[in-house]
Amino acid sequence: MVERSLGVRETPGSIPGSPNSSRIAILYAYGPSGHSSSAAALQEELRASAPGIDVRLLDLSAQLHPWLGPLLSGAYLELIRRTPKLWDTLYDNQTVAQALSEFRDILSLPHRRKLRAWIEEVRPDAVVCTHALPCATLAIEKEQGLLSIPLVGVLTDFGVHAYWLSPRVERYLVPDEPVRAEMARRGIDPARARVTGIPISPRFASRPEPALARRRLGLKPGLPTVLVAGGTRGLGPLRDIVACLVRRFPKPQIVAVCGGDPELRRALRAKYAKRARVKVLGFTGDMPACLSAADILVGKAGGVTASEAAACGVPMVIFRPLPGQEERNSATLVSKGMARRVEDQEELVAALRELFARPKKLADMKAAAAALGRPDSAAAASREILSVLDRAPSP
16 A cells, blocks of 8 residues: 555656656546546547647546446446436435545545555556546545645536535536536635536547538438437437337438447347438447537437537437436536427427428527537647646647
8 A cells, every 4th residue: 555645746747757748647437438538538639739748548447446337337227227316316415425425435445545556656747537436536535645646627517516526626627607606606616617618529629511421421411310329338218219210200311329339239230221311330439420410419418428419519309318417417408409308209209390390490409509519628628637737838
């Protein structure tokens, strides 16, 4: 066990043995997920904008506790499936968070020691967290004097829950001004929270034009196009949604992104092999093209998914959001005018029929999405991270 303080730098922005460069560690948990996508986007942008920076990623669950990630992920999905109201209550409950804080040293012990050893080996100049678990864990290390380097928390949803909040976090990067205001109400100094948007791949800033994107995907240029996506893990009733759209909408093209669910991808490809207007993709690195080609996105209300859609000016029809963060994301997106929320297939059909029959309404939602979009969010977040190192590049 390391007893001395970790992360003490010889000089600002330096690493022992490498005086002209800095090292940044970006931590997340439970990939693939929106948290891991934002971490990868930050790594990509930092490497491009500051080539001297060494950027390391760490999946807290997969790399430190390979058994823990699948266990917690399965427990989370089972909890929201069986008792969604209970999860919604636990998700952002200050009383529960305060109760847990009394036991947090014990609860965090299994991964604190391994994380501490990893940081001692990597010796970063700053740590960036796109998930609340590693952020809270390292905040404890700072409280106990075991970590002295800057800690940055990056929120990947349009809301903040109690488990994020700590006076030991030097900088918070948040999606929008309402989240910054909410953090201030909860006791976080507004000067420590900066609005950057949720970090998404820098490729969204140079996404293809819709016509080019449709050609790339083998779609016809003049037909309306619906993108159906379930996030990185292909969650939600994608199979039923695609079947409903094929049955009830004979004209629109359908692009189904199955995420990390190869069984779903194989089943859909087999079922719609003879339907040219249905394109089935697995986990894809070309979401900028998929979204640029789409008129509407039907799917989850994940913060990263919504941010990617907004960056491309694509409105959403959110199908039955999950309790907790998706509920809050959904409320924000609907209030901004870029999304509709539906609870079942009949509501989905009604919403899509209305939007396709009213081009002005669809255009208004596209404009609302574009107004919310931040295609340069990774660049904005990277500038804030570099400023923590006193290495912000000249604009």
